[in-house]
Amino acid sequence: MNLNAFEHLRLELRRGCLVLAVLAKLRSEYHGYALVKALREGGLEIDENTLYPLLRRLENQKLLASAWRVEDKRNKRFYRLSEEGRAVLAWLLEEWRNINGALEKLSEAPTGARRRKA
Amino acid sequence: MKRELTNQELLDRYIHAVKMMLPPDKMEDIAAEVRSNLESQVEDQAMALGRQLRPDEVSAILKQHGHPAKVAYQYREQPLGRGLISPALFPFYWFTLRAILALWLTIRLIVAVFALQGTSPVGTILLGLGRDVLLAAIIIPAGVTLLFAVGEYLEFKYRYSEKWKPEALGPVPAPSPQPPKPRLMVHIMSGIAWLIFWTLSLYSPWFFWVWGGRGIFSPSEALYAMRFPLWLLAFFGISQSWLSYTRFAASKWRQVLCIGMVAAGVGLAIFLLLTGDLLVAGPKWDPTQAKSLATLNQMIAGVLVLACIVAGLAFLRKFIRIIRRWSSPTRTAHLAS
Numbered sequence: 001m002n003l004n005a006f007e008h009l010r011l012e013l014r015r016g017c018l019v020l021a022v023l024a025k026l027r028s029e030y031h032g033y034a035l036v037k038a039l040r041e042g043g044l045e046i047d048e049n050t051l052y053p054l055l056r057r058l059e060n061q062k063l064l065a066s067a068w069r070v071e072d073k074r075n076k077r078f079y080r081l082s083e084e085g086r087a088v089l090a091w092l093l094e095e096w097r098n099i100n101g102a103l104e105k106l107s108e109a110p111t112g113a114r115r116r117k118a
Numbered sequence: 119m120k121r122e123l124t125n126q127e128l129l130d131r132y133i134h135a136v137k138m139m140l141p142p143d144k145m146e147d148i149a150a151e152v153r154s155n156l157e158s159q160v161e162d163q164a165m166a167l168g169r170q171l172r173p174d175e176v177s178a179i180l181k182q183h184g185h186p187a188k189v190a191y192q193y194r195e196q197p198l199g200r201g202l203i204s205p206a207l208f209p210f211y212w213f214t215l216r217a218i219l220a221l222w223l224t225i226r227l228i229v230a231v232f233a234l235q236g237t238s239p240v241g242t243i244l245l246g247l248g249r250d251v252l253l254a255a256i257i258i259p260a261g262v263t264l265l266f267a268v269g270e271y272l273e274f275k276y277r278y279s280e281k282w283k284p285e286a287l288g289p290v291p292a293p294s295p296q297p298p299k300p301r302l303m304v305h306i307m308s309g310i311a312w313l314i315f316w317t318l319s320l321y322s323p324w325f326f327w328v329w330g331g332r333g334i335f336s337p338s339e340a341l342y343a344m345r346f347p348l349w350l351l352a353f354f355g356i357s358q359s360w361l362s363y364t365r366f367a368a369s370k371w372r373q374v375l376c377i378g379m380v381a382a383g384v385g386l387a388i389f390l391l392l393t394g395d396l397l398v399a400g401p402k403w404d405p406t407q408a409k410s411l412a413t414l415n416q417m418i419a420g421v422l423v424l425a426c427i428v429a430g431l432a433f434l435r436k437f438i439r440i441i442r443r444w445s446s447p448t449r450t451a452h453l454a455s
Binding site for chain 1: 156
């Protein structure tokens with residue numbers, strides 16, 4: 001089995017889902033490290049070095065808003081979905097469902113093959 | 119025996135190393151965020167263990183977070199050669215490119231200054247310098263990028279991300295003293311002295327013409343004609359230092375004034391250089407002084423060329439920083455309630 005090819009494809013697949021997961025999670029407010037933990041707890045392992053710059057890029061695209069605030073006597077930057085981000089997330093989720101539905105259908109065994117099995 | 123670094127020292131060194139490789143306009147903000155996230159991670163692990171972390175455990179967190187060069191790289195928006203050079207090699211590519219460009223420019227400037235001592239006209243030397251700088255700005259980045267792209271293709275990768283140790287990062291230098299106010303005061307005082315001298319020369323031509331060798335050398339016609347712009351330049355220079363001293367105007371407006379001044383100064387210097395010799399024979403001219411006059415003119419031209427290049431580079435750097443700062447969206451937007 002070509003493990004390298006699998007790993008490369010798996011990373012490609014995850015990269016697209018990551019933005020969706022981050023946007024979905026940021027419907028509530030999180031600071032960087034808390035978001036890493038929340039995503040991990042949700043089953044999505046993410047490298048800190050990928051997430052933190054991603055948050056900034058999404059903020060540059062005006063999909064997120066951020067503010068520095070003191071929590072537990074420490075200054076932290078909190079991120080949250082902006083109004084524009086909320087709309088984009090809704091569209092992306094819709095797109096995701098469509099893709100998922102299409103993939104479900106496509107990954108089913110072909111009709112001819114099923115008949116032969118029966 | 120080497121002293122073991124504390125948790126705080128390890129963290130400080132790491133953040134400093136990341137910060138030094140970040141784009142200047144964002145370095146403070148990004149470094150603060152990286153620090154905040156790392157501190158949260160350290161605190162979280164300490165809470166899970168029910169005790170303070172040991173330095174080796176903090177070191178492991180930093181190592182897992184990644185080499186400072188790699189961390190800083192992730193925050194760059196569109197660095198040159200990003201498509202061809204992978205993150206693993208990019209910091210070395212970037213360093214090599216800048217080092218070669220700086221070395222080449224230094225050597226070429228030294229050659230130009232020596233050329234000014236010869237018989238070639240200043241204009242020809244300047245044109246040659248400009249042409250070479252333009253060519254080098256294309257050829258050197260292309261060559262270095264090609265070299266690294268070949269290295270990338272051949273899968274040459276220095277595995278610094280596996281070998282580096284947070285303990286080996288350099289210490290954070292002591293903070294430099296605040297912008298020295300006495301220095302600004304010296305700028306203001308010397309500027310006023312220059313302004314008085316120049317005002318005298320503006321309204322009393324006899325004063326101007328005898329300046330420089332008591333009439334043996336005199337300023338050229340072009341320099342004399344540029345008295346008023348030079349006076350204005352000195353006036354704005356003093357204003358800029360005064361605004362910095364009193365912090366009267368917002369920092370960005372002081373920077374705009376500074377940029378305007380440098381641009382005007384460079385423009386004026388180039389104009390004067392192109393007009394030829396800035397000192398000519400005066401009313402009490404002594405023909406035996408001809409060689410000294412030529413040397414003096416070459417030295418003035420050399421100093422002006424160097425000043426123009428240094429100021430031009432500083433101007434470009436400041437200009438790019440301001441454009442970036444103004445074009446970036448507000449990073450401290452309040453969250454929607």
